Amino acid sequence: MSHEHHHHHECCGGHDHAGTCHCHEHHHEHGTKRQLALIIATGLLLIGAVLVEKYCQLPTWQLLLIYLVPYLLIGHDTLKEAAEGIMHGDPFNEHLLMAIATLGALGIGFLPGAETQFPEAVVVMLFFAVGELCEGYAEGKSRDSIAHLIDIRPDVARVVRDGAEVTVAPGDVAVGETIVIRPGERVPLDGVIVEGSTALNTVALTGESMPRDVTVGDEVISGCVNQSGLIRVRTTRDARQSTVSKIIELVEHAGEHKSRSEAFITRFARIYTPIVVLAAIALAIVPPLFAPHFMDTFPTWLYRALMFLVVSCPCALVISVPLTFFGGIGGASRRGILVKGANYMDILAKVDTVVFDKTGTLTHGQFAVEAVHPDSCDEHRLLHLAAHVEHYSTHPIGAALRDAFPDEATDGCRVTDVEEVAGQGIRARVGDDTVCVGNERMMQCVGAQCHACNQCHGAGTVIHVAINGEYAGHIVINDRVKDDAASAIAGLHTLGVRRTVMLTGDRDEAAIEVAQQLGLSEFHAGLLPADKVRHVEQLMTNRQGALAFVGDGINDAPVLARADVGIAMGGLGSDAAIDAADVVIMDDRPGKIATAIGIARRTLGIARQNVWLAIGIKVAVLVLAALGVATMWMAVFADVGVTVLATLNAMRALR
Numbered sequence: 001m002s003h004e005h006h007h008h009h010e011c012c013g014g015h016d017h018a019g020t021c022h023c024h025e026h027h028h029e030h031g032t033k034r035q036l037a038l039i040i041a042t043g044l045l046l047i048g049a050v051l052v053e054k055y056c057q058l059p060t061w062q063l064l065l066i067y068l069v070p071y072l073l074i075g076h077d078t079l080k081e082a083a084e085g086i087m088h089g090d091p092f093n094e095h096l097l098m099a100i101a102t103l104g105a106l107g108i109g110f111l112p113g114a115e116t117q118f119p120e121a122v123v124v125m126l127f128f129a130v131g132e133l134c135e136g137y138a139e140g141k142s143r144d145s146i147a148h149l150i151d152i153r154p155d156v157a158r159v160v161r162d163g164a165e166v167t168v169a170p171g172d173v174a175v176g177e178t179i180v181i182r183p184g185e186r187v188p189l190d191g192v193i194v195e196g197s198t199a200l201n202t203v204a205l206t207g208e209s210m211p212r213d214v215t216v217g218d219e220v221i222s223g224c225v226n227q228s229g230l231i232r233v234r235t236t237r238d239a240r241q242s243t244v245s246k247i248i249e250l251v252e253h254a255g256e257h258k259s260r261s262e263a264f265i266t267r268f269a270r271i272y273t274p275i276v277v278l279a280a281i282a283l284a285i286v287p288p289l290f291a292p293h294f295m296d297t298f299p300t301w302l303y304r305a306l307m308f309l310v311v312s313c314p315c316a317l318v319i320s321v322p323l324t325f326f327g328g329i330g331g332a333s334r335r336g337i338l339v340k341g342a343n344y345m346d347i348l349a350k351v352d353t354v355v356f357d358k359t360g361t362l363t364h365g366q367f368a369v370e371a372v373h374p375d376s377c378d379e380h381r382l383l384h385l386a387a388h389v390e391h392y393s394t395h396p397i398g399a400a401l402r403d404a405f406p407d408e409a410t411d412g413c414r415v416t417d418v419e420e421v422a423g424q425g426i427r428a429r430v431g432d433d434t435v436c437v438g439n440e441r442m443m444q445c446v447g448a449q450c451h452a453c454n455q456c457h458g459a460g461t462v463i464h465v466a467i468n469g470e471y472a473g474h475i476v477i478n479d480r481v482k483d484d485a486a487s488a489i490a491g492l493h494t495l496g497v498r499r500t501v502m503l504t505g506d507r508d509e510a511a512i513e514v515a516q517q518l519g520l521s522e523f524h525a526g527l528l529p530a531d532k533v534r535h536v537e538q539l540m541t542n543r544q545g546a547l548a549f550v551g552d553g554i555n556d557a558p559v560l561a562r563a564d565v566g567i568a569m570g571g572l573g574s575d576a577a578i579d580a581a582d583v584v585i586m587d588d589r590p591g592k593i594a595t596a597i598g599i600a601r602r603t604l605g606i607a608r609q610n611v612w613l614a615i616g617i618k619v620a621v622l623v624l625a626a627l628g629v630a631t632m633w634m635a636v637f638a639d640v641g642v643t644v645l646a647t648l649n650a651m652r653a654l655r
Contacts, residue, residue, distance in 0.1 A: 258322075536559050
């Protein structure tokens with residue numbers, strides 16, 4: 001890799017609030033301009049050199065001086081990198097191979113009976129520079145695909161201070177300040193609307209083109225575009241913690257988690273390069289030792305050894321494989337799928353078991369009370385007590401009960417001794433009564449004789465209520481299945497995913513209904529969070545490929561961490577999901593899981609093609625070089641040509 005690329009990440013100390021390095025673009029542009037200038041200068045010098053060789057017979061050392069000008073113009077970076085590698089104790093890289101090969105070609109003409117190879121030496125260096133130019137271009141392209149995310153970071157925020165609007169950088173806005181967002185502007189920070197209503201375009205974050213309507217009290221996420229109305233927003237996070245910054249940071253650091261093929265190539269290059277150098281030395285020295293006159297055959301074998309070095313340069317692999325993964329991650333992010341590292345691309349491509357949490361993943365997780373069936377008290381009292389007990393619950397079911405009885409705050413009842421019983425429900429004192437709201441397990445614990453609902457026919461979740469240990473009745477709560485959940489499961493089966501499994505804390509009846517509706521391979525109901533981890537571990541023992549767990553991230557963090565690859569339905573900025581998962585689906589659509597697996601398989605396929613292309617062509621030319629059939633030009637193609645082909649192939653991963 002060229003000098004520019006080696007120092008990407010050290011180019012500047014100044015990072016802005018989202019942790020990106022702005023110097024990079026300038027640096028990159030400077031490198032490209034310089035390389036173009038080098039190539040033009042070299043072209044002119046080569047023309048001059050050819051004329052010199054053709055029309056005037058100069059001594060060898062004077063010819064060397066003429067060719068040294070273009071050689072050093074193009075090659076000084078490569079020579080410097082090779083020297084730095086030797087000084088830092090890590091000499092074996094492609095720069096060293098190129099340096100030895102070209103310096104050898106410059107020196108070979110001074111051996112008795114050998115032809116000069118000056119133009120070849122300059123051309124090898126020239127092509128090496130061209131290869132790096134292509135690599136720089138491709139890397140720039142991949143960065144652009146991720147830069148579309150950088151574009152979603154707004155540059156300014158209009159904040160209201162002392163009654164007037166002030167335009168400041170988002171980093172200067174404190175949590176709790178009010179910002180104004182006009183139609184057509186990007187939301188600079190996460191917050192809650194305090195005035196106005198509008199439609200938000202979330203396509204940059206989710207890949208989803210349908211605008212989302214929001215009004216007072218709704219949350220807005222940084223990076224969305226305000227489409228229709230003027231809104232005032234109270235900020236809930238600073239710039240560093242905002243959704244956009246987190247997403248950009250995730251994607252930018254995705255390259256640090258190397259895939260197995262990248263890690264393999266790094267190890268491979270470490271062992272491979274010293275072997276190649278030693279093999280080349282042996283190729284130059286050993287055959288002439290067996291010839292009658294060493295000096296007669298030495299130049300021929302030295303030339304072959306130099307060719308061998310040029311061919312064996314591992315640029316194509318070192319450049320194209322990481323580039324392929326980089327492209328794949330960029331391409332996925334455009335579809336609203338964040339992959340946290342190339343290593344997860346590897347795993348995603350091999351997934352054969354997908355395990356889903358039900359609530360919030362396959363269903364919307366928005367519960368509503370569907371029916372109230374009292375047993376020993378009236379309907380109003382049953383709902384009233386249940387809503388009081390669930391007043392402090394964070395569970396969506398609690399929210400549904402509170403919504404169904406909105407007058408609870410004004411009716412003056414005292415709620416004390418609230419106690420949550422894991423996997424059963426909640427117990428509390430409302431006035432003088434002890435009320436238990438939960439599942440059948442809880443009813444058995446308090447000795448209340450509950451019975452199954454004979455009017456609900458399996459649909460929905462049944463919440464039982466006991467007052468002072470006596471059964472009072474039950475409430476039926478339902479949740480809607482997501483529109484694309486069935487097609488998502490079908491898509492996974494089409495891709496060859498062997499098992500789709502649903503885990504839920506819900507009752508069997510509700511789980512059976514969803515499983516049949518969606519065509520899942522199997523399901524397990526009535527589970528506590530710890531049971532889910534146990535089930536996933538069990539499924540992991542008899543899988544053939546990798547196991548992916550898909551959850552909404554709030555209570556699924558332990559399971560997301562335990563699976564081979566954890567996929568979270570991010571729902572625009574659910575922190576727990578983004579932190580715990582390896583892959584985040586930004587718009588909550590289960591259909592994107594099949595898309596993610598498809599992108600990963602394609603990326604891995606392209607990486608494999610590049611490995612075989614590079615190794616295949618190089619081995620062929622190496623054999624020809626050792627037999628003396630190949631020329632230095634073939635060697636240059638085997639190195640630079642393959643690098644360019646592999647780089648162009650890697651760029652397909654972006655689409």
